[in-house]
Amino acid sequence: MNHHVLPPLITAVCTGLLCPGPLARARWAGQAPRLAVAAWGLLAATFTAAVALGALLLFLPYENVHRLGHHATACLAWSGQDCAAAAATMDRWALGAAIGVLALPTAAFCRELLHARRRRGRHAHGLRLIGRTDPGLRATVIPHGAPAVYCLPGRDAQIVVTTGAMDILSTAQLAAALRHERAHIAGRHHVVIGAVTGFGRVFRGLSLARQATAQVPLLLEMAADDRALRHCAREVLATALYSMASARVTDQSAFAAGGPSVALRITRILDRRGVARPVLTGLLWMGSRACVLVPVATACCLILG
Template identity: 80%
Template structure:
């Protein structure tokens, strides 16, 4: 067995199998949802890079892998040499294999964004037929008895409000719901969702993909709640969410203020705890750097002649 594959293999196991469960159970994620989304992104990036690096080392001949780090030292400016030896040490098929692994999630991400854009376009066409634009709310009002407020993000983003929501929500509650939806649009959360769904399609069944698929949308809703709370009272937003808890938006490209996560979010909003200790950011970025540097440093140590 090529022992050079062990560091990226260990990294892939840690990021793809072990760390996702720990992150999903962590208590701080509810206090810092945006940081949690970034943590899921770091895990996904580290896992993909580890798999690509491992595939490259598997395809690379053993004698080339063993001396690759030594040849790569020629690229350092202090040595005053060129990278021709390092380039010769890396087989073109090994690079092609690594590039293919990296290209798969990128291609799936682009496909997911295009698919979501087509769904939003069809939805927007239907809204133009039955809805009316309310300049005061800066939203499209749709005649429907079920209370719902949701947004269609993207380049031609719009917020949709049903007449049922306008009937049962007070002016302050409706404003809070609208701020929540504008937070989704401003944060371009649909891009994050597209990345999560693309990763799940490529690495279907992986704990990282499964848990990220359930946790990241919830974290994005919490992040939008936090942004709305900058301009409204907690009880106002909580009441608005409760009033729209039963709302169901069939278009998965849309972000609805209600939905199945409302109970968790209302409890969090009324909990009144802070956004987490600032040290969380420092610890996170230290861990992120470790995830990136550890497999590289360990691999270089193993393949030095």
């Protein structure tokens, strides 16, 4: 094995094993949930790229490693060189290993999106049979005693409100819950969930996959809460969530305003204390990890080169 495999190996270990724990415990993540979701996505993308590059270098003959930069440069749009011809000169086993690593999470992501779309289609068919459209709410109302507000995202997105929710929620509380669900639809959060779930299925058992699968859905709920808070008071949204805390939506492809994370989210909404400048803190957190990782990987190349 040539020593060029060490930098991607170190990168994979850091992003897949060492960074997920500190990120899951970071206080700034709860104050800047969208940035935290981006951080999880960056870790997953870096880990996948590092494993793919490691697989490429592992199968690539040692004498061809130094020409890898030439092949990469040939594929740049402004290089004026033939990318296909450059790729054809590479070792097929090495190229196949790298493409295979990249194809696995991509295929899992597409599979999750397809299955979620089918589940939403079956759910929407049932709603058409029992529900009615309320133009004022821009939502589908279904007769059910349990208070619940949830959305079915996707191309034909719709928000569902039970009669139980309409009975116990005030006009302001119902509006806050609806804004929360519209935030899920506008942010295309179902695509993020599909990517995280697919990554977790491919790299099952990996610390990064376990932590991301647990943290990202909660962060997306927090992000939707923040968007709803632009138009309503904190107490209004908190009481609406509390009223729907017991709601359970069996369809995993739907986003519900209630659910098991409500207690934590209510505490977050009502507690105005937090990390000062969480976005800046998060960017510094991400930058500090990169500043440690890059020199270590470079040193391995220089020492062993």
